[in-house]
Amino acid sequence: MAGLAAGGAARRRGRPFLILERAGRTGGNCVTFAHGPFRFDSGAHRFHEHDREATLQVRRLLSDGLKRVDVPSQVYARGRFVTFPFKAAELAAAFGWRFLLRVAGEMAAARLGRKNRGGDFAARKTRAYGPTLAGSYLLNYSQKLWGLPAGRLSDEIAGNRLRGLNGWGLVRDAFAAAGNPATHLEGAFAYPDGGIGAISDSLAAECGRENVRTGAEVRRVFHENGRIRAVQVNGGEVLACAAVLSSIPLDRFLRLLDPAPPAAVLAAAAFAYRRLALVALFLDRETVSHAATLYFPEPRFPFTRICEPRNRWRGMAPEGRTSLVAEIPFSTGSGIESLAEERLVETVRSTLAGIGLITGNEVLGGCVRRLDDAYPVLDRGVEDRRREVFSYLGRFANLRCIGRNGTFRYLHIHHLLPDAARAVGELLAGEGES
Ligand SMILES: Cc1cc2nc3c(=O)[nH]c(=O)nc-3n(C[C@H](O)[C@H](O)[C@H](O)COP(=O)(O)OP(=O)(O)OC[C@H]3O[C@@H](n4cnc5c(N)ncnc54)[C@H](O)[C@@H]3O)c2cc1C
Structure with missing residues (x-):
């Protein structure tokens, strides 16, 4: 690029x-890979319209082929999916009011009491979002993605993903009226017809x-x-x-x-680079979720996130069918590197069937694409x-x-x-x- x-x-x-x-x-x-009538990207891409020049350039390049996608993402935690950015009523229904009040209290305290000064990624995010939210979601997820304990990661890994996300913002968004979600990091984005x-x-x-x-x-x-x-x-x-x-x-x-x-x-x-195995499952089913991306922060899942390409652009799967693409980050020398394609496909299939997201018999097939140098490891x-x-x-x-x-x-x-x-x-x- x-x-x-x-x-x-x-x-x-x-x-x-x-x-x-x-x-x-x-x-x-x-890039966008093709597998028979299915298409999927080299990772769950979205085009962020944060830079005016870049947006104008992409719009010019694609003529009218850049569309707005306005679907929220979801996080899988404690056995269920919750919408991200979080909504208070949903969090309370999923995890109970005690959980919600604890998170809200921690984040309000973070806003009132402490300023984000210095430290590594783990320390700063724990100060900013409170131990419950940072520990259950952000740090787990980051460790899996970057392959290092969160305390060894540079604060730079947050990139723009967390821009605009602060404790108060989360509390406010969580309690905001339905239909008024935050747009900071998982809101609407742009996406090209045909794939990234x-x-x-x-x-x-x-x-x-x-x-x-x-x-x-x-x-x-x-x-x-x-x-x-x-x-x-x-x-x-x-x-x-x-x-x-x-x-x-x-x-x-x-x-x-x-x-x-x-x-x-x-x-x-x-320097070190994180590699990525993209494991695609092709399904004989119209749709699995309506989310842009499904995040799996818990360490028991081998993948960090899953995307359903047709939720970004309909043409990514043929009529009446869909696909899921799991991202498994790994480092050179790890077992993932040498795992056979069938093993990776089967691992993802059985894990997703195990949590009830798919049923085993609707899987038409699968394939694996590996990306070298997917992420620079910012320690x-x-x-x-x-x-x-x-x-x-x-x-x-x-x-x-x-x-x-x-x-x-x-x-x-x-x-x-x-x-x-x-x-x-x-x-x-x-x-x-x-
Ligand atoms: C999983 C994933 C998800 C992403 N999601 C998003 C997103 O949602 N939104 C977003 O904006 N961006 C996203 N990105 C980032 C975006 O795709 C990258 O920033 C971009 O691909 C990096 O482009 P690049 O040109 O810097 O590097 P690369 O794509 O790595 O290109 C470098 C090129 O150099 C070539 N090369 C290497 N060595 C040599 C050599 N010796 N001689 C000749 N050629 C060589 C390589 O073959 C390669 O083609 C994502 C990236 C990944 C991996």
Whole structure:
């Protein structure tokens, strides 16, 4: 997405460029897979309309193919689903008034008493939302997703997801009249016809086929006197270049540099990435839920969340049928990596049948797609290590790092698009062009 966005920006400015993509297709971690008549995204994507420029760009790219989706999400806890953002009456019915009053009291105390100052993700979120809500939902979920104890996670992992969510907001929303839900993080969002991959595909089309080479892995990046001079592709061909934008995972990009960076910089870039197994079940049933996403914070579930693609766009499943896609995060070296596809499908099928979400005999089939480098693992101290890396890379006047893993930040599409265009503008300005 970031590389394609940079290509689009260069093309709009009439500048020659070439995108080198290692995989056999464009789109990276932002694509829509097809399996027979079913389609599903590389994770439960939504387009957030938080950046005006990005929204205008996507609307222009997709013509009228970007639609508003206004369905809430749900959290599975203590044996039942509750709507998220929470509603007081539903919480009380599900968990009792005592629970609700305790949560409300903790959050009101958090608002009145303490300010969010310093600390890791776990400490800050416990201070902000109170121990009950933070412990039961947020911290459990984050640990499963990022693969580290919440106390070792950087506060950055919250990203924009929790923007606008505070103790008072939750209390207010929980007690708000029905039909007036919060819009902070799980409210309405935008989504393209055809799946999230429509955005990547339209960006690739904007770049022009002749400017994109797939199956082209950058293996070395040559530099001299503070400038990147050339890149080597697939271990052979060397291409001279005036400037480079890289969305290659940051630590791997550093290791491509020739001459190599100092050992201390390479050591600072000891970054880790979380991988993701997407397990899709195809069902002989019209619909399972009406939620955008179903979250499963409890550790007993191997997956973090499930989405039903047709709730984002009807065409994701054929008429009368639907699908569910479970996300199982894992790290390199874990058992998930080597589990056979059938085992993963069966695990998800039996777990969902076990809680009564589906019945075993309505499953028509399933498949698994694995994403490498789905999430940069932002642990405590990442800010300092990233600063050290960028202080070194800052010496290359004709280089910009872009994208989620390319900058090792928890970025989303609406960040990547303007960031990439800005980076192209900076490089051209550095050449004396407007
Ligand atoms: C599960 C999941 C859910 C998400 N949900 C949302 C969401 O709801 N909303 C949202 O806005 N964003 C979401 N995102 C984020 C969004 O999809 C990512 O920000 C985006 O895919 C990252 O794009 P990128 O271009 O930075 O990196 P990538 O997609 O990782 O692209 C990097 C590319 O570089 C290529 N590459 C690597 N090494 C080399 C090499 N040596 N030579 C040549 N090519 C190389 C890779 O093959 C890849 O295509 C989600 C991401 C995931 C994984």
